[in-house]
Every structure is written in C-alpha cells, then in structure tokens.
Amino acid sequence: MAIGAFAWTGSVFWGAIEIKGDFTDLTTAVPCLIGVALLLIGFAYSAKALGQSWKRERNFVGFTLFGAAIAAYVSHDLSIAVDVVIVLLTTACGVKALTKHLADPLGNYCLIGIAFFTYPLLYIPLRLPGSDISAEHLDQLLAVPFTTVGMMIFAVGFAQSREKIISTVNALNESKDVIKKMLYTDPDTGLPSRQRQLEWAEELTAAGTPFAIIGIFFRNYSQVYSNFGMQYGNAIVAEFVNALKEILPPGYQLGKSLGMRFSIVATGDIDDAILASFANRIIERMKTPFQLEDAAIMVQVSIGSSTYPDDGVSLADVIRNAYTALTEAEQLGEPAYCRFSEELVKKSQYLHWLDHNLRLAFDRSEFTLHYQPKVDLRDGSCNAVEALIRWTHSEAGSIRPDQFIPRCESNGLIIALGHWIISTAASNAAMWSARGCPMRIAINISVQQLRDPELLPKLHEAQTIAGGLLDFELTESCFMSNDPHFLELISQIRHLKFGIHLDDFGTGYSSLSRLKDLPLTVLKLDRVFVQDIANASRGQKLLRAMIHLARELELQVVAEGVETQEQASFLKAHGVEFAQGWLYARAMPSEDLLAWYSVNGKYDYTAVSDKT
Incomplete structure (x- = not known):
C-alpha cells in the first residue's frame, strides 16, 4: 500500500503541473519536485523488491521497447515516434503492473517505476530549446492516463492493504486465543490454571453458590525429583494427576496452583463429611505406589479445605483459609487432611506472633540458659x-521450649x-x-x-x-x-x-x-x-x-x-x-x-x- 500511496501522491502533484502547464513556473515546479521525491521515496522504501521485480520483468520491458522502436521507425515522424514510445511504455507497464499487483506484489515495482518515470524523464528534454514537440501535446497525451494509473495503483494497494489488515486482525485473534490458552491452561499438566479457577470461583461467589476450595500438596515431589530426575518427576506428576481425575466426583474441578500444589473448586454436596471422605480417598489412593518402569514411587499428600460462605464471605477469605488448613496439614509431618476452623486462625496468628517476637528476643536479651x-x-x-534454653517474654512471661524451639527450626x-x-x-x-x-x-x-x-x-x-x-x-x-x-x-x-x-x-x-x-x-x-x-x-x-x-x-x-x-x-x-x-x-x-x-x-x- 505504501508504494501505491506514494504513486498516487506523485500523480496528483504531476496532474497539477499538467493543469498549470508550465514547468518553469515555481508554483508548478515545486509540486513537480515534491511528486518526484515522493515517488523516489516510495521506490527506495521497496528497493529490494524493486531489484527482484526488475530481474523478473526485464524481458517484458525489452520486448515493449523493441516494439515501440519498430513503431517509431515505421512512423518516420519524431512526434509520432515519441508518442508511440511513451504510450506503449506507460500503458503496457501500467496495465501489467496492475495485473501483477493482484497476483504478486513483488512483481510490479519495476513496472510502476517505468510507467511513472517515462513521462517526467522525457518531459524535460522535450522542453529544451530546439525541440519542436510542444508541452501541450505531451499534456494531452499523458496527463489523464498518468493520473488514472496512479489512482488505480493506489486503489489496488489499498485493497491489498485491506487484505493485510484483515490478515493481521485474524492473526491477532489467533494470538489472543493462544494467550487465553496460556492464561487458562497449565502447560505442564494441561489442567485449568490458577487464574481459570480464580475466575470460576469469582463467578460462584458473585452468584452466591456455595463451593469448597480443596488444596492438595505433593509433599515428597522434591525427593522424587532428586532421586529419579526430571523425566521421572514429570511422569509421576502426570500419573498423580490422572489418579486424582479418576476419583474426582462430578462438580469438582481439578486445577494446578503454585509449585507442587493443586487445587479443586468443588460445588454440589460439600458438607464436612463429604469433603473428609473425599480427602481420605485421595490419601488411601496414594498409599498404592505408582509404577514407572522398574521403580515403585510413593506419593505423599497433604490436603486442606475451606468452604464458601461458611468459612469466608469473600473469595479472598476462602482462599486464605484453605491455605491455612493446608499449611496445618503439611506441618503434621505425614499424609493428612485438615478442615479449616477458627482454631487454626488463632494458631496461625500465634505462630506469626512467635516469629515476630523470637526475632525481638535476641535484641531484648530475653533468652537465658538454665x-x-x-x-x-x-x-x-x-x-x-x-x-x-528458656525464654521469658516481657509481656507473655515464660514460654515453654517445646513451643518456640520447633518454630525456630521451621523459620x-x-x-x-x-x-x-x-x-x-x-x-x-x-x-x-x-x-x-x-x-x-x-x-x-x-x-x-x-x-x-x-x-x-x-x-x-x-x-x-x-x-x-x-x-x-x-x-x-x-x-x-x-x-x-x-x-x-x-x-x-x-x-x-x-x-x-x-x-x-x-x-x-x-x-x-x-x-x-x-x-x-x-x-x-x-x-x-x-x-x-x-x-x-x-x-x-x-x-x-x-x-x-x-x-x-x-x-x-x-x-x-x-x-x-x-x-x-x-x-x-x-x-x-x-x-x-x-x-x-x-x-x-x-x-x-x-x-x-x-x-x-x-x-x-x-x-x-x-x-x-
């Protein structure tokens, strides 16, 4: 479209010259030069394509010039010979340029150049002193066809650009689908991503539909990875996911969360007994080792859950409470299921208090040895x-070693x-x-x-x-x-x-x-x-x-x-x-x-x- 636009602009300026009819007049010379400059910029912009086009079209141009030379020779009249050469070059190259434009954009640049520059190149020498060919004659011969060809090339370029725009829009739509898939699908497991589950849970929350969030942690994945390598690690994750899918009830959507954590958004019957039974089925299933070639690999899991609206009036509360329950299950040191309760919140708050005050205890000299x-x-x-070791807090008093030493080991x-x-x-x-x-x-x-x-x-x-x-x-x-x-x-x-x-x-x-x-x-x-x-x-x-x-x-x-x-x-x-x-x-x-x-x-x- 760029070359068509430049050609159109140049042809418009050149048409203004034809109307003015005087190349030496500044008011016509300036538009002429601007038109030629725009054409040159257009062809320079596509110089590589112009060279490829010339290699393809040089035989055609040669035959056209040969035909024009024969016609000029037969005419025995310089004026008619010039007319024949200009008309044949302009018309033949212009028409084929349009044809090539439709089939192959790279095939037209050379022809466009010939069609557009034949006239300006001949116009100047024919106006030199001693020439008996008038400018009016050239104006009548080429002004309208020249402008028409420029308009047609612009029109074809615009049409092709429209196709390009449509193609680009389609590509963007395809990219949008790819991005959406990347956003909503975990690349390693093919499960719904954390973002997809968050949006689904948001929809359930907005509709007031009760649901549960169940967090599952693959406890010993790092051990499996260290002992068997990435290939076995990926394979065991795939087997683990398939095992979960096999026991997944209707209305339960399994997804991938962060690291080796998986999450389930569950709807339907989600009372405590149902959730506990489902969690125990997962734990029991994982007691059967996964067989990969000659290796029998055990998977250990920790599971925690919370429900909406019982455990939180907002999605953020439910997610936080599910994570709190999962963390408690992890700290039990063995495969276990933990249902969220307010006691866990108090425990979590106490652990946070411990973490903060243990760090302060060093500065306050609150530790002593007995x-x-x-x-x-x-x-x-x-x-x-x-x-x-003994710890006497300035406000809480004496704190037992079995309360703070395990916390020091974990933090x-x-x-x-x-x-x-x-x-x-x-x-x-x-x-x-x-x-x-x-x-x-x-x-x-x-x-x-x-x-x-x-x-x-x-x-x-x-x-x-x-x-x-x-x-x-x-x-x-x-x-x-x-x-x-x-x-x-x-x-x-x-x-x-x-x-x-x-x-x-x-x-x-x-x-x-x-x-x-x-x-x-x-x-x-x-x-x-x-x-x-x-x-x-x-x-x-x-x-x-x-x-x-x-x-x-x-x-x-x-x-x-x-x-x-x-x-x-x-x-x-x-x-x-x-x-x-x-x-x-x-x-x-x-x-x-x-x-x-x-x-x-x-x-x-x-x-x-x-x-x-």
Missing part, C-alpha cells in the same frame, strides 16, 4: 550439667539461637572454672544446625573458651542420615574433645549398625523408660537390655527424668553411672546452680574426664 545437674549415682557428686532462627547457646554455655563454663567449680556442659544440637557451615568453627572457638568442658547432645533423628559428610562432621566434633551424647535413646529409630559406627561417648535413657521402672515385668526388663547394650558398646549411661528414690536405686543397682531429674534438682540459672553446687556438689572431675 542448667540441670547430672548426679553421679556412685557417690552423689556432680560434675556435669545439661544446658536448657530458620534455630541457627542463630544455636550460636547464642554455644557461646553462652562456653562463657559460663569458663566462668565456673575460674570460680573453682569446673563442670562439663552438654548442649543440644538440632539436625538443622548440623547443616550450618559455621558450626564447626563456632564449636572450636567455644571449646577453646570453655577449656574443653563442652559436650554435644544429639537426638536419634540426627543419626538417620547416610551422608558421609555427617559422619565426618561428628568425628571432627569428637576430635575437638566434645563428648558425643545420644539423647532420648529408645524413642526414635536408631539402627544398631549405625550406633557402632559413631564416636558416641554417652547414651541417655529417655524418661519414658525410667518412669516405667515400676512395671517389673516389662519396664525393668527393657531398661536392663538397654543398659546392657550400652555396656557392650562401651558407653556411659545417663538416665533422664529420675523423680523417685526407687528409680534411682534400680538404676544404680544395674550400673547406670549418672542420673538427672527432679529428685536432685530442676534446671536453674547459672548463679542458682553455683549456690546449689556449694551445698550438693561434692565435685569429682576425674570420674568422667577420661570418658568424655
């Missing part, structure tokens, strides 16, 4: 304690808290030793802390400050890892003269083969077994077996939770070296411990220094 003595059952002396603050405990225990050990009361301090370490790259340097620094009086307590869950780095880390910690204590023995999943490979020095019997000493038939037998195991592994034994003299006597009689519990003392601050020690301490460091 120490519970470990008494030597053989002579009643005390030469070791266990460090236990990442356990690393900072662990560093504080190590440093504080080391300082107290050094202070006690300087005051003539050297006691070993056992500090508890979580699994997350073992992944801290700064742990070993921190322990080395602390043990130096403490004069070698620090020990290291780990729960059985820490020993489940098969990572060689873990075994190397424990060996390095032992090399720093830390005693390695296995805490709460018997309550986890210790493997005897693992125990023999670790550099343990102390085995701690959990209070559960100590409290069962009164059960002569089973409790005592189990304790004797555990004590015997420690003897075979050449480990010292510490019994936790000793509250009665009967328990202490039984443990002493069966060779348990140390005991801690309320029978002797509760956990207490550093200064209170020193006061207790001055009365009950009977310090004998050599009793355990060789072993720990």
Whole structure:
C-alpha cells in the first residue's frame, strides 16, 4: 500500500503541473519536485523488491521497447515516434503492473517505476530549446492516463492493504486465543490454571453458590525429583494427576496452583463429611505406589479445605483459609487432611506472633540458659550439667521450649539461637572454672544446625573458651542420615574433645549398625523408660537390655527424668553411672546452680574426664 500511496501522491502533484502547464513556473515546479521525491521515496522504501521485480520483468520491458522502436521507425515522424514510445511504455507497464499487483506484489515495482518515470524523464528534454514537440501535446497525451494509473495503483494497494489488515486482525485473534490458552491452561499438566479457577470461583461467589476450595500438596515431589530426575518427576506428576481425575466426583474441578500444589473448586454436596471422605480417598489412593518402569514411587499428600460462605464471605477469605488448613496439614509431618476452623486462625496468628517476637528476643536479651545437674549415682557428686534454653517474654512471661524451639527450626532462627547457646554455655563454663567449680556442659544440637557451615568453627572457638568442658547432645533423628559428610562432621566434633551424647535413646529409630559406627561417648535413657521402672515385668526388663547394650558398646549411661528414690536405686543397682531429674534438682540459672553446687556438689572431675 505504501508504494501505491506514494504513486498516487506523485500523480496528483504531476496532474497539477499538467493543469498549470508550465514547468518553469515555481508554483508548478515545486509540486513537480515534491511528486518526484515522493515517488523516489516510495521506490527506495521497496528497493529490494524493486531489484527482484526488475530481474523478473526485464524481458517484458525489452520486448515493449523493441516494439515501440519498430513503431517509431515505421512512423518516420519524431512526434509520432515519441508518442508511440511513451504510450506503449506507460500503458503496457501500467496495465501489467496492475495485473501483477493482484497476483504478486513483488512483481510490479519495476513496472510502476517505468510507467511513472517515462513521462517526467522525457518531459524535460522535450522542453529544451530546439525541440519542436510542444508541452501541450505531451499534456494531452499523458496527463489523464498518468493520473488514472496512479489512482488505480493506489486503489489496488489499498485493497491489498485491506487484505493485510484483515490478515493481521485474524492473526491477532489467533494470538489472543493462544494467550487465553496460556492464561487458562497449565502447560505442564494441561489442567485449568490458577487464574481459570480464580475466575470460576469469582463467578460462584458473585452468584452466591456455595463451593469448597480443596488444596492438595505433593509433599515428597522434591525427593522424587532428586532421586529419579526430571523425566521421572514429570511422569509421576502426570500419573498423580490422572489418579486424582479418576476419583474426582462430578462438580469438582481439578486445577494446578503454585509449585507442587493443586487445587479443586468443588460445588454440589460439600458438607464436612463429604469433603473428609473425599480427602481420605485421595490419601488411601496414594498409599498404592505408582509404577514407572522398574521403580515403585510413593506419593505423599497433604490436603486442606475451606468452604464458601461458611468459612469466608469473600473469595479472598476462602482462599486464605484453605491455605491455612493446608499449611496445618503439611506441618503434621505425614499424609493428612485438615478442615479449616477458627482454631487454626488463632494458631496461625500465634505462630506469626512467635516469629515476630523470637526475632525481638535476641535484641531484648530475653533468652537465658538454665542448667540441670547430672548426679553421679556412685557417690552423689556432680560434675556435669545439661544446658536448657528458656525464654521469658516481657509481656507473655515464660514460654515453654517445646513451643518456640520447633518454630525456630521451621523459620530458620534455630541457627542463630544455636550460636547464642554455644557461646553462652562456653562463657559460663569458663566462668565456673575460674570460680573453682569446673563442670562439663552438654548442649543440644538440632539436625538443622548440623547443616550450618559455621558450626564447626563456632564449636572450636567455644571449646577453646570453655577449656574443653563442652559436650554435644544429639537426638536419634540426627543419626538417620547416610551422608558421609555427617559422619565426618561428628568425628571432627569428637576430635575437638566434645563428648558425643545420644539423647532420648529408645524413642526414635536408631539402627544398631549405625550406633557402632559413631564416636558416641554417652547414651541417655529417655524418661519414658525410667518412669516405667515400676512395671517389673516389662519396664525393668527393657531398661536392663538397654543398659546392657550400652555396656557392650562401651558407653556411659545417663538416665533422664529420675523423680523417685526407687528409680534411682534400680538404676544404680544395674550400673547406670549418672542420673538427672527432679529428685536432685530442676534446671536453674547459672548463679542458682553455683549456690546449689556449694551445698550438693561434692565435685569429682576425674570420674568422667577420661570418658568424655
């Protein structure tokens, strides 16, 4: 269309010249030059196409010129010869240009150029002095055809542009469909996207139709991906989706949410019992492993739900509450279903309060270490304690460790808290030793802390400050890892003269083969077994077996939770070296411990220094 527009503009200006009839007149020369310039711009704009067109049409132009030359020669009249050449070139090229325009736009540019420039190129030399061909003659010959050809080329260009516009609009519509599909369809699973489900839920909310949102989390996808790779990961997701579709009731739309979370917008019968039954069917289905080639892969899910309008008067409330329920199910640590309740909101708010105030507690110095003595059952002396963290909030008062330590492990603050405990225990050990009361301090370490790259340097620094009086307590869950780095880390910690204590023995999943490979020095019997000493038939037998195991592994034994003299006597009689519990003392601050020690301490460091 551009070349047609330029040609049309140029022809209009040239037509003005024909009407004026005087090329030398400024008022006609300027439009003429503008017209020629516009034509040149038009052809320059399509220079590449012009070259391609000339290669295609040069034979046609040659034959046209040959015919015109013969006609001019036969005429024996210069005026007639010029007329013949101009008319043939203009007409032949113009007509074929229009024809080619319809069939192939690239085929007409050269012909348009010839048709339009034949006249202006000849017009100037014919007006030179000595020429006997008048301008009026050329005007009469070419003015109207020239302008007509320009109008026709513009018309054809406009028609083609209209087709282009229609084609572009169609392409945009197709692109719109593609974009809509991308917006409303998850590319990995083919399920409705989160956006599509949001819009459907908005429509249900606007209509006042009750519905439920069910969130499903593929709990162990990262484990599957790590062990089997992306190909198996994608395949297991596809199998998982197909399994969900198989048990999906009518009126339940399954969609893909964020990450490995899936969502269901459910309509129809959505009372609590129905939703719980559906969730349990999903959990039961996932107990059957998915078979991919030679691999049997188990899928673990967490499920949470909320309903409109019972759990929220707006869509945002229902979505938030479904997410709250799903988060609660995830924290249970096993495949589970959780229905939203106001109690979950209170719990969520409390956890938010914990997160905020735990961070402030460091700046406010609200953490303290309390120490519970470990008494030597053989002579009643005390030469070791266990460090236990305490938190006293400025407004809420004392907050139990079992409330805030798990939260620190989940929000990442356990690393900072662990560093504080190590440093504080080391300082107290050094202070006690300087005051003539050297006691070993056992500090508890979580699994997350073992992944801290700064742990070993921190322990080395602390043990130096403490004069070698620090020990290291780990729960059985820490020993489940098969990572060689873990075994190397424990060996390095032992090399720093830390005693390695296995805490709460018997309550986890210790493997005897693992125990023999670790550099343990102390085995701690959990209070559960100590409290069962009164059960002569089973409790005592189990304790004797555990004590015997420690003897075979050449480990010292510490019994936790000793509250009665009967328990202490039984443990002493069966060779348990140390005991801690309320029978002797509760956990207490550093200064209170020193006061207790001055009365009950009977310090004998050599009793355990060789072993720990």
